[in-house]
Amino acid sequence: MPAIHIQNLNKSYSHKISALKNVSFDVAEGEVFGVVGPDGAGKSTLFNILTTLILPDSGEISVLHKDIIKDYLEIRKSIGYLPGTFSLYPDLTVEENLIFFATMYKSRIKDNMSLIRPIWQQLLPFKNRYAGKLSGGMKQKLALCCALIHKPSLLFLDEPTTGVDPVSRKEFWEILGSIKQQNITVIVSTPYMDEATLCDRIALFKDGSIVTMDTPQQIIQNFAGTLYTLRTSNIFNLLNIMKHFSCNCTFYPYGENLHIIFYENTSTALPQFENFLKENHQSYDHLTQITPTIEDCFIELTSQKIAL
Amino acid sequence: MKELQQILKKEFIHIFRDKITLFLVLAIPIVLVLLFGFTISTDINHAKIAILDLSNDSQSNELIEKIDASGYFEIVSTPKSETEIDNDFKNKNIKLALIIPPNFEKVLAKEKYITIQIISDVSDLNVASILNNYIKAILHDFTLDYNVGSPMKVPIEISTRMMYNPEANSVYMFVPGIITLIMIIVTALLSSITLSREAETGTMRMLLIAPVKKIYVVIGKVIPYMILSFISTIAIIIISVVVFKMPIEGSFWLLLLLCIIFMLTSASFGMMISSLVKTQLDAMMITMMGLFLPTALLSGFLFPIDNMPYFFQLLANIFPAKWFIIAIKDVMIKGSGIVDIWLYLVILLGMAALLITFSLSRIDKRR
Numbered sequence: 001m002p003a004i005h006i007q008n009l010n011k012s013y014s015h016k017i018s019a020l021k022n023v024s025f026d027v028a029e030g031e032v033f034g035v036v037g038p039d040g041a042g043k044s045t046l047f048n049i050l051t052t053l054i055l056p057d058s059g060e061i062s063v064l065h066k067d068i069i070k071d072y073l074e075i076r077k078s079i080g081y082l083p084g085t086f087s088l089y090p091d092l093t094v095e096e097n098l099i100f101f102a103t104m105y106k107s108r109i110k111d112n113m114s115l116i117r118p119i120w121q122q123l124l125p126f127k128n129r130y131a132g133k134l135s136g137g138m139k140q141k142l143a144l145c146c147a148l149i150h151k152p153s154l155l156f157l158d159e160p161t162t163g164v165d166p167v168s169r170k171e172f173w174e175i176l177g178s179i180k181q182q183n184i185t186v187i188v189s190t191p192y193m194d195e196a197t198l199c200d201r202i203a204l205f206k207d208g209s210i211v212t213m214d215t216p217q218q219i220i221q222n223f224a225g226t227l228y229t230l231r232t233s234n235i236f237n238l239l240n241i242m243k244h245f246s247c248n249c250t251f252y253p254y255g256e257n258l259h260i261i262f263y264e265n266t267s268t269a270l271p272q273f274e275n276f277l278k279e280n281h282q283s284y285d286h287l288t289q290i291t292p293t294i295e296d297c298f299i300e301l302t303s304q305k306i307a308l
Numbered sequence: 309m310k311e312l313q314q315i316l317k318k319e320f321i322h323i324f325r326d327k328i329t330l331f332l333v334l335a336i337p338i339v340l341v342l343l344f345g346f347t348i349s350t351d352i353n354h355a356k357i358a359i360l361d362l363s364n365d366s367q368s369n370e371l372i373e374k375i376d377a378s379g380y381f382e383i384v385s386t387p388k389s390e391t392e393i394d395n396d397f398k399n400k401n402i403k404l405a406l407i408i409p410p411n412f413e414k415v416l417a418k419e420k421y422i423t424i425q426i427i428s429d430v431s432d433l434n435v436a437s438i439l440n441n442y443i444k445a446i447l448h449d450f451t452l453d454y455n456v457g458s459p460m461k462v463p464i465e466i467s468t469r470m471m472y473n474p475e476a477n478s479v480y481m482f483v484p485g486i487i488t489l490i491m492i493i494v495t496a497l498l499s500s501i502t503l504s505r506e507a508e509t510g511t512m513r514m515l516l517i518a519p520v521k522k523i524y525v526v527i528g529k530v531i532p533y534m535i536l537s538f539i540s541t542i543a544i545i546i547i548s549v550v551v552f553k554m555p556i557e558g559s560f561w562l563l564l565l566l567c568i569i570f571m572l573t574s575a576s577f578g579m580m581i582s583s584l585v586k587t588q589l590d591a592m593m594i595t596m597m598g599l600f601l602p603t604a605l606l607s608g609f610l611f612p613i614d615n616m617p618y619f620f621q622l623l624a625n626i627f628p629a630k631w632f633i634i635a636i637k638d639v640m641i642k643g644s645g646i647v648d649i650w651l652y653l654v655i656l657l658g659m660a661a662l663l664i665t666f667s668l669s670r671i672d673k674r675r
Contacts, residue, residue: 087509087511089318101514104314106311
């Protein structure tokens with residue numbers, strides 16, 4: 001039995017704006033499942049429905065084998081939720097916050113200390129500090145403790161690393177790995193594509209629908225094109241000129257570099273491209289083929305849809 | 309029940325760590341009641357007036373002496389002509405001028421009838437009408453004295469007995485009003501702010517996802533502010549009794565019960581407002597504009613409800629303050645018992661029940 005079962009979920013906020021369209025997927029027990037997509041893709045709506053805050057318009061949804069409409073009070077007892085924005089009491093100390101949320105779940109700190117001990121150890125030096133005065137990474141660690149203190153079987157992480165520094169982000173994902181060891185199913189949403197590879201399986205969301213869903217490795221394998229990267233000194237200038245380049249391809253800036261996906265045979269397209277750059281006096285180096293990242297896959301999958 | 313305890317504990321921590329709010333909540337009521345008590349008074353003493361005496365005979369002098377001796381007026385000017393009266397209004401800031409016609413004594417003795425002119429500064433209507441009443445009372449007195457021993461009697465003599473407030477003391481009027489406003493500020497405003505703060509910081513969402521009963525969340529947040537408000541109310545009552553000699557004719561315990569019920573209704577009103585808005589600022593604005601102002605204007609505290617247009621009389625009914633003010637005046641001033649005011653208590657409790665039910669359905673809405 002899957003931990004989460006969703007069949008044909010639909011939700012719209014008014015008659016025009018539809019937040020989720022015919023979404024179906026299962027999350028297996030003990031899995032780290034990633035919901036990946038840009039802002040506005042419907043991630044938060046999905047989380048609000050699964051955490052029993054709002055009702056879907058239609059669809060058959062069960063969380064931990066319980067119906068989200070009838071048995072929502074039962075579901076609330078055994079899920080944990082970590083929101084992306086800091087949602088604890090800033091004027092309560094670290095310890096007071098943890099005690100408060102433990103009590104709200106009819107639990108006590110000592111009951112599940114073993115589960116949170118590795119994170120709690122890091123927070124101990126600050127236990128009498130006001131939660132509002134913690135650093136961003138520490139705030140999220142405290143929030144995670146509060147979400148885990150009642151030993152949930154299913155943990156929802158709603159953009160847990162948004163606005164957190166890269167070091168703390170990495171640390172946070174290491175902690176998630178240890179949570180998985182405790183046989184807790186984790187469903188995590190993130191706009192960061194690089195974090196998606198750390199999940200067991202991911203669903204890429206765009207405009208309320210699932211674009212694709214698989215293991216990150218499989219999604220990368222299914223990449224339908226050839227990806228090239230090139231470095232240039234002036235990316236803005238290059239992007240402007242590229243508008244005049246016609247081919248069966250997609251290009252976009254990727255950090256300092258330009259990524260270009262060729263959907264046709266590169267033996268003809270690549271020389272064409274190099275010629276075009278020469279004609280327009282664009283100096284460049286490192287025009288090389290690379291393995292796509294999840295972000296490249298996302299762009300490939302969504303832009304192809306536009307082309308069709 | 310442990311959850312409720314924990315929520316109460318948490319709420320008290322919020323209150324005690326926010327020293328400024330705590331200070332304001334406890335100090336403002338006391339300051340307000342002292343301010344109102346010492347400054348707002350409809351009793352006027354030593355109003356400046358001018359008297360133009362065109363007779364200057366024994367009777368006119370007697371009248372002037374009588375006015376001077378009353379204590380209500382201070383004669384700052386004795387002009388010689390009507391144009392000088394005009395200047396006195398402008399320069400000496402007199403509120404009223406009296407013109408005694410020529411041959412006052414002679415005409416009075418012969419005709420038994422004479423006209424005296426009063427000129428009033430009506431730029432402040434309340435002051436003018438009060439002063440007019442004072443001077444008319446003095447003139448009436450003067451007429452009675454003049455006629456003593458003469459065969460002619462004034463046909464109807466008016467004898468007024470002022471029930472419940474024999475000295476027409478304005479403190480009696482505003483203490484119930486102040487108690488009402490304070491309780492609205494402390495309970496309705498603070499409970500609407502504290503609930504919408506939870507929504508704003510996202511903690512309300514955390515509480516909703518948790519399996520804790522939502523009624524605990526709401527009760528746990530509201531009770532601490534009711535306790536604060538209760539302390540303020542006791543302080544106001546003590547000050548009004550000790551400093552302003554306000555009586556408590558009815559039962560003190562009934563008064564407390566009434567206050568507690570009204571606090572519950574105000575807190576529910578605050579809760580209802582916070583369940584409709586998203587931010588603390590909105591909660592504050594709506595409580596001030598939608599509850600505090602109408603309460604001040606429509607509750608009968610400042611303006612009598614009977615004088616309002618019919619629509620506003622109806623509108624006044626939906627504000628709990630109207631019922632509370634009627635009841636508290638009855639208990640404090642008239643000495644009414646629970647038999648007399650039970651209906652008001654039921655109305656207030658009914659409003660609270662309705663508002664709490666509505667807010668709870670809005671807070672955990674799942675739509």
